[in-house]
Amino acid sequence: MHAPTRFMVLTLLFILFTASTAIASSNIYIHLLNPHYGSGGHKHPDLNCLSWRLAVETNNLQNWTVVPLACKDYVGHYMLGKQYRQDVDLVTAEAYEFAKGLNLAGDGMDVWVFDIDETTISNLPYYARDTVGFGAVPLNLTTFNAWLEEAAGLAIPGSLKLYKKLIALGFKIVFLTGTEEIHREARTKNLKAVGYTTWEKLILREAGDGTGVAYKAKKRKELEEAGYRIRGNMGDQWSDLLGNNAGDRTFKLPDPMYYIG
CATH class of the missing domain: 1.20.5 (Single alpha-helices involved in coiled-coils or other helix-helix interfaces)
Structure with a gap:
């Protein structure tokens, strides 16, 4: 026993x-x-911030004006961390795979449309300010426009890499932004300073152009009426990609800091 x-x-x-x-x-x-934790270990018992960000990126959550205060730290950790960089890199890598499979006419009319803010240039130094709180504080156009005039935005590495590869493939680049025309000099300076040195067109918003989906669709239509073929279209907002004349394929970059309808 x-x-x-x-x-x-x-x-x-x-x-x-x-x-x-x-x-x-x-x-x-x-x-x-753990569905109750956001990036960096910040717990949000009343709001699942990961689900909130997913809803934003899939355009299921629309017409919101500020990041929920409970998700401010979550959004900040995401935007400043490696996950945001990896998400951008995945999208831009897929865009390149699509682009290199296209047959270009060789007449200089095949274009790739890029948005600027949070697509090719990052405004994180501005959004990280305590007075902005990664979008948890209502937008102050006066301070944001002052930031634009500093021309101090940063290149988004994945987008800059894609930009250079597209030019090597023979695409012409069109920057289409909702920035007002009065900021053309600052935008031009910023783009060139961080590596976007050449483009076919830099389209900024003028009085009477409207905003959001209608504005971007109108400008894309004008491009196609001028004979350009939009082979790819990339932006951080759904308003960059929805509407008519969107191009052969669209690519959405992540941005949970603000919403443009």
């Missing part, structure tokens, strides 16, 4: 030890699946 009993006890102890070790080692992964 003694030998079997001891064996059974040792076996039971071994099973318990193995199970506890497996559970302990698996704990390092549990946080990746």
